[in-house]
Amino acid sequence: MGFETWIRDIPNFPKEGILFRDITPLLADGKAYRKAIEQLSDFARSCRAEMIVGPEARGYVVGAPLAVMTECGFAPVRKSGKLPGETIRETYSLEYGEDALEIHTDAIRPGMRVLVADDLLATGGTMQATVKLVQRLGGHVVGAAFLIELVALGGRARLEGIPVVTLVQYDG
Numbered sequence: 001m002g003f004e005t006w007i008r009d010i011p012n013f014p015k016e017g018i019l020f021r022d023i024t025p026l027l028a029d030g031k032a033y034r035k036a037i038e039q040l041s042d043f044a045r046s047c048r049a050e051m052i053v054g055p056e057a058r059g060y061v062v063g064a065p066l067a068v069m070t071e072c073g074f075a076p077v078r079k080s081g082k083l084p085g086e087t088i089r090e091t092y093s094l095e096y097g098e099d100a101l102e103i104h105t106d107a108i109r110p111g112m113r114v115l116v117a118d119d120l121l122a123t124g125g126t127m128q129a130t131v132k133l134v135q136r137l138g139g140h141v142v143g144a145a146f147l148i149e150l151v152a153l154g155g156r157a158r159l160e161g162i163p164v165v166t167l168v169q170y171d172g
Helices: 024-028 030-046 058-070 125-136 155-159
Strands: 008-011 019-022 051-055 073-079 087-094 097-104 113-121 140-150 164-170
Touching (some): 024 030, 030 058, 030 140, 058 140, 087 125, 113 125, 113 155, 140 155
Parallel strands (some): 051 073, 113 140
Antiparallel strands (some): 073 097
């Protein structure tokens, strides 16, 4: 299935010169959305994942249904100060500055097989920080799953050694 049909291009969003790849048409089509999650589920099963971890917010719309389809648990990764329990924090670089992500300290057991999931792989900074959080808790990242990959931005290189699957790839 060519999922490109359900990805809408929004020029100059969120700022001039950016071509935003919008997944909301995919999410709005229940059959296409289900098919996308089923394809990512096949990958998660092949990795023998026990837990799915996704960063907010769009990582939830991929990771949570993926967890349900594979009968894995789901652990959210959030911006600093948003999780109520004890957390660990990982800082990462943005184009102009820094940000930080957190995960509950009891979200991952040592040795647990974890698949990380998000809507988009671009520069890989968010996912690299997510992987570091999982690893700091003793988890083993067995795969990374995305709806879209912006190949020219090189995010896959930041996930070296981790099997990656994407449903749609854009060169530009």
